[in-house]
Amino acid sequence: MTLATLAPNVYDAEPIPEAARAEIERLLTSGDLFRYTSEGSPVQRLESEFAALMGSRYALAVSSCSAALFLSLKALDLPRGARVLIPAFTFAAVPSAVVHADCVPVLCEVGENYRIDLDDFAAKIDDDIACVIISHMRGHTSDMNAIMAACDARGIPVVEDAAHSLGTLWHGRKIGTIGKIGCFSFQSYKLVNAGEGGILITDDPELAARATIMSGAYEHNWKKHAGLQNSFVNWQNRLPLYNMRLQNLSAAVIRPQLPLVAERVEKGRANHDYVAARLNTSDWLAVPPALPPEDRAPDSIQFNLVGLESDDEARAFQSAAKARGVSVQVFGLSQDNARAFWNWQFLGDAPDLPRTRAMLMRACDVRLPTRLTRAELDFIAEALLAAAEDVKGRTPVYGT
Numbered sequence: 001m002t003l004a005t006l007a008p009n010v011y012d013a014e015p016i017p018e019a020a021r022a023e024i025e026r027l028l029t030s031g032d033l034f035r036y037t038s039e040g041s042p043v044q045r046l047e048s049e050f051a052a053l054m055g056s057r058y059a060l061a062v063s064s065c066s067a068a069l070f071l072s073l074k075a076l077d078l079p080r081g082a083r084v085l086i087p088a089f090t091f092a093a094v095p096s097a098v099v100h101a102d103c104v105p106v107l108c109e110v111g112e113n114y115r116i117d118l119d120d121f122a123a124k125i126d127d128d129i130a131c132v133i134i135s136h137m138r139g140h141t142s143d144m145n146a147i148m149a150a151c152d153a154r155g156i157p158v159v160e161d162a163a164h165s166l167g168t169l170w171h172g173r174k175i176g177t178i179g180k181i182g183c184f185s186f187q188s189y190k191l192v193n194a195g196e197g198g199i200l201i202t203d204d205p206e207l208a209a210r211a212t213i214m215s216g217a218y219e220h221n222w223k224k225h226a227g228l229q230n231s232f233v234n235w236q237n238r239l240p241l242y243n244m245r246l247q248n249l250s251a252a253v254i255r256p257q258l259p260l261v262a263e264r265v266e267k268g269r270a271n272h273d274y275v276a277a278r279l280n281t282s283d284w285l286a287v288p289p290a291l292p293p294e295d296r297a298p299d300s301i302q303f304n305l306v307g308l309e310s311d312d313e314a315r316a317f318q319s320a321a322k323a324r325g326v327s328v329q330v331f332g333l334s335q336d337n338a339r340a341f342w343n344w345q346f347l348g349d350a351p352d353l354p355r356t357r358a359m360l361m362r363a364c365d366v367r368l369p370t371r372l373t374r375a376e377l378d379f380i381a382e383a384l385l386a387a388a389e390d391v392k393g394r395t396p397v398y399g400t
Contacts (some may be wrong), residue, residue, distance in 0.1 A: 017256040072340065095346075161183055214240060284389075286306050
């Protein structure tokens with residue numbers, strides 16, 4: 001039996017709670033899958049429960065986090081051609097949402113710790129920037145104090161792409177509640193798994209009303225959203241409908257997982273920090289620490305290859321880890337990776353972003369589902385440590 005056959009399975013998504021099955025069976029039996037067919041639908045209840053979980057006034061469930069980002073920009077009523085500042089380390093869906101909203105993405109450098117480079121941010125945020133999207137990419141929170149201060153001083157709205165950050169805290173405040181709008185994902189590899197799906201939250205009634213109508217609350221279906229009647233009347237028939245609604249089956253899968261979020265966050269953080277401590281014993285692997293105000297909610301681990309100067313060495317590390325049963329993605333070396341900004345050819349020529357490019361060429365990504373046991377975490381850590389030694393040689397212990 002090879003090491004690869006003994007490797008833990010990190011690819012399966014979080015399991016669906018048994019409690020979802022009865023509701024799914026009820027929906028399949030009734031055929032009541034459309035969110036607006038009846039009052040108190042699963043989607044309506046999900047929105048109420050998620051808003052309560054986050055401490056927000058309004059929540060709107062939609063087909064994906066990408067849809068949530070797009071609707072956020074449309075709800076902000078940005079003019080055609082508005083410039084939207086985004087981090088250069090994010091998923092391709094983020095600049096795609098900006099383009100889809102008829103806006104222009106402006107890319108900001110990201111440092112070795114996977115967070116916004118504040119010097120480049122300060123240089124690029126000017127009166128021509130109409131909006132800022134902060135991607136808490138892979139759950140890494142940028143300095144939200146500095147970002148919000150700069151944006152508030154110019155009256156620039158901030159949208160939080162919190163697809164990877166459900167359960168993360170910044171100074172005790174829930175990520176996704178700091179900007180004007182927070183957007184979350186229920187895609188399979190997120191903390192809450194519905195295969196696909198997303199949700200946006202806000203405390204602004206006008207933004208909530210505009211996003212709701214544009215999501216596909218046609219005719220008077222907006223009446224099934226509580227607390228926004230006056231705002232809805234203002235926008236009736238005045239906004240386009242993009243039909244990005246969530247359906248009831250997805251909500252039935254999501255709702256039983258919301259009470260599990262706190263437990264999954266705790267396990268995910270423990271798993272991450274355990275593996276990080278082991279990897280940081282190597283001279284060749286470095287896991288950036290959390291910022292002091294940040295309580296992370298990770299379901300994967302990212303680390304940098306240190307001293308592996310050539311792409312060939314980085315690829316050799318990947319191969320050595322794979323031979324030991326652990327697949328490692330190096331963002332910049334994975335062909336057509338959707339997180340490498342130079343692959344976003346729909347934006348035109350790639351901008352010159354040397355810090356982000358250098359980081360992506362040595363930044364590694366490994367999934368750590370919350371269900372992993374300590375023995376499985378040790379398997380992963382030992383495989384990564386051994387792979388680094390295979391490429392760079394064993395670090396001598398002092399005195400030997």
